[in-house]
Amino acid sequence: MDPKITEVSQVFERFKAAFVRKDFDTCTSLLSQLKVLLTGFKSLPPLFEETPNAVHELTLARDIYEHAVVLSVKTEDQDAFERDFFQLKPYYTDARGRLPQSPQEYPILGLNLLRLLVQNRIAEFHTELELLSPSALENPCIKHAVELEQSFMEGAYNRVLSARQTVPHETYVYFMDLLAKTVRDEIAGCSEKAYDSLSLSDARQMLLFSSDKELLEYINEEHPEWEIKNGSVFFQRAKESVPCKEIPSLQLINQTLSYARELERIV
């Protein structure tokens, strides 16, 4: 066997051992080592050279990046997640013809969808979604994320929150917790517009706080413009489109002059 492959495999074994021990610092340093070693393989993207060990190398690299993605979730590092995911993606798209499908593919793709949802990057979410085949959309991991997005768009926030209990994969919990925070901000934004006032206990329930104290802290931090009176929260109403009392004369003069100029040109 190629000595390079052996070396990578050995480091990867140590990485996996550390991973099981939950020794994430060791994992991170081993991972950077692995990534450097991987650059030595010519069969990997973007070169895709047809070396004799191509399939073996590709599988190994894919496995490493899959672990890297999961590791970034465990260390709660979203930037690292994005980086590792993009490095992994060519193995799922461009190398599809060369490798058997990875069992981790759908969970990881679903995880990425969830991340985009949490970061409120809905356009990218849909772009990713277009890349999936109809059979992939049936996969529980993907479906979970897709349904979440739908409930989120509709405004059925209860469904988003109850989805936490039905996560298809343990790594999803981290993002689901983040999503709960996003949902709270959304609810706060909606309530502000939809209600004149809410009693404190209702507001607490709606914004998913366990005590009034947390609620008050949240209001102080995020929405200082809300007013608390007589045990109720009063939201500042957004300004309505008031009937115009004054004629915007300057604007009108400008417009009329430009019409005159244009008409002059035509006639």
Add this chain to the structure above:
Amino acid sequence: MTQDVEMKEQQPAPSNSLSSTSPSTLQHLKDIAALIETGAYTREVRRIVRAIRWTIQLRKKLKASVLSAFLNFVLVPGSDVHSRLSSYVPKEDEHDMEVDTATSATQAPAKHSLPELEIYSYLLVLIFLIDQKRYSEAKACSSASIARLRNLNRRTVDVLASRLYFYYSLSYELTGDLAEIRGNLLALHRTATLRHDELGQETLLNLLLRNYLHYNLYDQAEKLRSKAPRFEAHSNQQFCRYLFYLGKIRTIQLEYTDAKESLLQAARKAPVSALGFRVQCNKWAVIVRLLLGEIPERTVFMQKGMEKALRPYFELTNAVRIGDLELFKAVAEKFATTFSSDRTNNLIVRLRHNVIRTGLRNISISYSRISLADVAKKLRLDSANPVADAESIVSKAIRDGAIDATLDHANGWMVSKETGDIYSTNEPQIAFNSRIAFCLNMHNEAVRALRFPPNSHKEKESAEKRRERQQQEQELAKHIAEEDDDEF
């Protein structure tokens, strides 16, 4: 600028098929060759454009015998190109061909083989192969032509080249190997940019977008599109295609307002005969308008030749208009195969939320006050806690400005607000202004698009002077042509 119609491989059948005997077709081809020749010598790109348009009309009449006779006529027999191109044309009907060669020989053909004519021959053979459904040979032929094009840098070839790029991509698409040529197309686009070949850039950019979108690679397509140089469109068809692709990308990325504009413009600008293309544009435009919360008019679905193709979308629109979730689900299931072949499935999933919105809007208009439990019942929300769901859905709709209402949590009802008098605000003035601006802009663009024949304002030069000038130009062109020949 160019008028030739080639959007979706749908050509109106040539009018008189009876007179389409091979000699006349050959004669036509020879006329075209002459046209290209003069175009090349006088450096008038427009002549070449006309030649291509003419060729497309002859397309249905192309036969192997005619083609090989034409090749013998324009190319030097025994030359590299000649033998290569002839190998693609099936040798049938030997007798007929001999007659044609004989006649062509007597006509004292120009045997110096201009690069333009060479490229034109490639184009002709390629069109023929595609029409004959001999795709693997078409692929080989197009690749050879692209390799030849790389070494040519002449403005008069650009028009022909852009057509070749199109058929190059088409032949690969027909065999399903579009991903293979992506690198090549990118390289060609780069070359075209360096040579300021704007038509080529335009065509290649569209081909690349098509290539990416074929594999649903919207991200890459958008990155390329936003970074590629843009300039005023040279070809109406290419511009239509560009708008269509742009509309698709924007739809996926949820920029519905811009997407709608691009798609509608593409549908309007497309030539009447490009029915397939217009149907596609309309399908997407309908969905985008639905996603925007608009309901397309009935006339959109009743356009000539489109009723059947747009039927599923018509029923879908109906479901959204009524705001009935059950009906919407039924329609989506009924036409699932159509939607998935149109690749609009994911968009239709997004529509669910609009159905709820419309239903909600209807409720808000009809009732001044309604309990949330009734709202949930009317919207047919089937969930564990319909009232809480309805409440959050309504509050989001209020925030997004879809309905004008307030919620009363303590009593559990929704109170719709009185609609104010819009004419007491500045709104109408703003709307009026934007319409006037649109009309004025349209007029200005129309004026700018007018085309005048070159030098018409100058004095007419005398006949003798013109002859002299033309002769000089021709000599110069011949010189250059010979130099080119020497190079290769």
